[in-house]
Amino acid sequence: xxxxxxxxxxxxxxxxxxxxxxxxxxNPVTGIAFGLFALLVIAAVLGPWIxxxxxxxxxxxxxxxxxSAAHWFGTDQLGRDIFSRVVVATRLDMVIAIASxxxxxxxxxxxxxxxxxxxxxxxxxxxxxSDTIMAFPLFVLAMGIVAALGNTVxxxxxxxxxxxxxxxxxxxxxxxxxxxxxxxxxxxxxxxNSEMRILLTQIAPNIxxxxxxxxxxxxxxxxxxxxxxxxxxxxxxxxxxEWGIMVAEGASFIVSGxxxxxxxxxxxxxxxxxxxxxxxxxxxxxxxxxxxx
Amino acid sequence: xxxxIIKRMATAIPSIIGVVIVTFLLTRVLPxxxxxxxxxxxxxxxxxxxxxxxxxxxxxxxxQFLAYVKDLATGNLGxxxxxxxxxxxxIRARLPxxxxxxxxxxxxxxxxxxxxxxxxxxxxxxxxxxxxxLVATAGVSLPVFFTGLLLVYVFYFKxxxxxxxxxxxxxxxxxxxxxTGFYLVDSLLAGDIEVFRASWSQIWLPAVTLAIFxxxxxxxxxxxxxxxxLASDFVRTARASGLKPRKVVLGYAFRNALLPVVTTLGMVFxxxxxxxxxxxxxxxxxxxxxxxIEALITSDYAPVQGFVLAMAILYVLLNLLIDIVYGLIDPRxxxxx
Numbered sequence: 317x318x319x320x321x322x323x324x325x326x327x328x329x330x331x332x333x334x335x336x337x338x339x340x341x342x343n344p345v346t347g348i349a350f351g352l353f354a355l356l357v358i359a360a361v362l363g364p365w366i367x368x369x370x371x372x373x374x375x376x377x378x379x380x381x382x383x384s385a386a387h388w389f390g391t392d393q394l395g396r397d398i399f400s401r402v403v404v405a406t407r408l409d410m411v412i413a414i415a416s417x418x419x420x421x422x423x424x425x426x427x428x429x430x431x432x433x434x435x436x437x438x439x440x441x442x443x444x445x446s447d448t449i450m451a452f453p454l455f456v457l458a459m460g461i462v463a464a465l466g467n468t469v470x471x472x473x474x475x476x477x478x479x480x481x482x483x484x485x486x487x488x489x490x491x492x493x494x495x496x497x498x499x500x501x502x503x504x505x506x507x508x509n510s511e512m513r514i515l516l517t518q519i520a521p522n523i524x525x526x527x528x529x530x531x532x533x534x535x536x537x538x539x540x541x542x543x544x545x546x547x548x549x550x551x552x553x554x555x556x557x558e559w560g561i562m563v564a565e566g567a568s569f570i571v572s573g574x575x576x577x578x579x580x581x582x583x584x585x586x587x588x589x590x591x592x593x594x595x596x597x598x599x600x601x602x603x604x605x606x607x608x609x
Numbered sequence: 610x611x612x613x614i615i616k617r618m619a620t621a622i623p624s625i626i627g628v629v630i631v632t633f634l635l636t637r638v639l640p641x642x643x644x645x646x647x648x649x650x651x652x653x654x655x656x657x658x659x660x661x662x663x664x665x666x667x668x669x670x671x672x673q674f675l676a677y678v679k680d681l682a683t684g685n686l687g688x689x690x691x692x693x694x695x696x697x698x699x700i701r702a703r704l705p706x707x708x709x710x711x712x713x714x715x716x717x718x719x720x721x722x723x724x725x726x727x728x729x730x731x732x733x734x735x736x737x738x739x740x741x742x743l744v745a746t747a748g749v750s751l752p753v754f755f756t757g758l759l760l761v762y763v764f765y766f767k768x769x770x771x772x773x774x775x776x777x778x779x780x781x782x783x784x785x786x787x788x789t790g791f792y793l794v795d796s797l798l799a800g801d802i803e804v805f806r807a808s809w810s811q812i813w814l815p816a817v818t819l820a821i822f823x824x825x826x827x828x829x830x831x832x833x834x835x836x837x838x839l840a841s842d843f844v845r846t847a848r849a850s851g852l853k854p855r856k857v858v859l860g861y862a863f864r865n866a867l868l869p870v871v872t873t874l875g876m877v878f879x880x881x882x883x884x885x886x887x888x889x890x891x892x893x894x895x896x897x898x899x900x901x902i903e904a905l906i907t908s909d910y911a912p913v914q915g916f917v918l919a920m921a922i923l924y925v926l927l928n929l930l931i932d933i934v935y936g937l938i939d940p941r942x943x944x945x946x
Contacts, residue, residue, distance in 0.1 A: 448627030455883025460917035582755035
C-alpha cells in the first residue's frame, strides 16, 4: 500500500497501520467484510474443484429437494445441487464485476484526470459525455446497451462500465483539478517533463488512493447491476450458473413454497454486495478520514 | 419567477439532445443487419435491399438521424412485432401502471426515511442512529428482485396477507374507468371501495419492495444534511434563545435540511426507474418495464428502443421538475439565478 502513504492526506507508514487498526477496532463490521471477501476469493478461485457435485449435472430423481445434509442448499427443478451452483457462480459474477470496474477505472480515470488537468475543450467534451450518460436512468441505459450490442457477457461488462463512467470521471476530475498547479507539478514542469508525462507520473499516482475507494464502492453496484441484467434474461444464459439467473429460475417456485432455489443465490449475491460496500466504506475511512459519515 | 422556470427548462434541452443521439446510435448498432432482421429469415437478397431502402438504411448516417428525429417529433417509434401495435400506444397504455407503482413506492419510502434520518441525526449514536446506518448499508446491498421474491414468499405463501403476484388487479374485478390511469385514484373517484381495496392489495407489496430499495439514499442524505444543519450557527442561536427542541428541529433545522434531500431525489429516481423494471418482472406488473422485458426476450427491438427513450425523457423531465421545486423552496437559489 505504498500508494496510500504517497497521499498527502495520510500519515506516515506506522501511523497508517495504527490508523487501520483503529478503524477496524471501531467498526468490527469491516473485519467481517474482510472475512467475507476472503471467502468470495476462495470460492471464485477454487470453486469448481471444491464443490461436492457437478453444477450442471441434473438428477431428476432428486429434483426440488429442500436443504439437507446431502444437498446443503437443496436441489432445483432439474435436481442440480444449488450449493455447488452458487459456489461455482462466484467466479463468473466476480469476473464480470472486476472486468467492468477495471475497464471504467482505466477509461473513466484517464478521462477524468485529463479533463481536470487540461480543462478547456477536453473538459467540455468529457463533461458532455458524462452528462449524457447521467441523463438516463442507469439500469435502463444498461438494458438498452446490452439489447443493442447483443446479448453476451462481454456486453454486460461494457454496459456496466459505461454506466459507471460518470462516477469515475467526477472523482478523478475533482482531484486532478486541485493538483494541477500544486508545487510538485510545477517542479515537474520546470524540469522539462511533458504534460502527458506529468499527468501519468505525478497526478495519477496521487489520486490513486481515492480511485481505489471508488473501485470498491462501485464493485458492489457492478455485481448488482450484472445480476439484475441476467435476472431479466440478458447476458448470461442458462444453464450457466450465475446468481441473477438462478434467482430468476427460482422465482416461479417461490409462489409454491420452494424458497431455497431463489433464496441461496439471492443471499449470496446480497452478501457479496454488502461485503464490497462495507470494504469501500472502511477503505474510505482509511484513505480520506474527512469524508466519514 | 416564470422567466426562471423557462430558463431552467432550457437547461434540459442539451440532455434531451444527448438522449436522442444515444438512442439513435443504439438503434443503428443493432446486432446483425437490421434490414435482414425485418425481412425475416426466408427473404431473398433483393427483398432485403428493398427493405433497406424502405427503412432508409442505405442513406448516410446524418440523413438517417434527421429521419429519426422527424419520426420522434411525430411520435412514430415504430411498431411492436409482438403486439402489432405502435410502440407509442403500447407505452402510453402501460405507463400509468409503472408510474403508480413508482410514485407509491417513493411516497412510502419518503414517509419512513425522512423521519428515520431526522431521528438518527437528533439522537446521534443512539440505537436509532445505528438502525439508520444499518438500513442505509443494507438497503443499497439488497438486490431489489430478491427482496421482492422474499416478500412474496413471506406475505403470500406463508402469511397469505397478499394475493398472488399476478398484476394490478385480480381478474375477478374490472378496472375502474380511466381518469388518471392510477387504479387507486380512479377507483376512489368512481366511489368504488371494493376495487380500491382490491388494487391496494395488489400494489402494496411491490410498492414496499421499491420503498425498501430507495430508503437507503434518502435516509442517509436526511441524516447527513440534518447533522450539518444542526451544527450551524442559527440553530445554536435558536437553542440559546430558549426555543423548544421540537420547534428548533422541525421548524428551523428541518426546512433547511430538506434542500439536499430534494436534490438526492434525482439520483433516487434514477435507481427507482431501473428497479421498477425488476420489480415489475417479479410481480408480473403490466407496466412499461415488463413490456420491455417481454420485447427483449422475443428480440423485438422497437419496443426496447422506445422504452429506453421514454424512460430517459421521463427522467430528464423529473430532474427538471426537481430543479424547479428546488428553486421554489429555496429563495437563495432564486435570487442567484
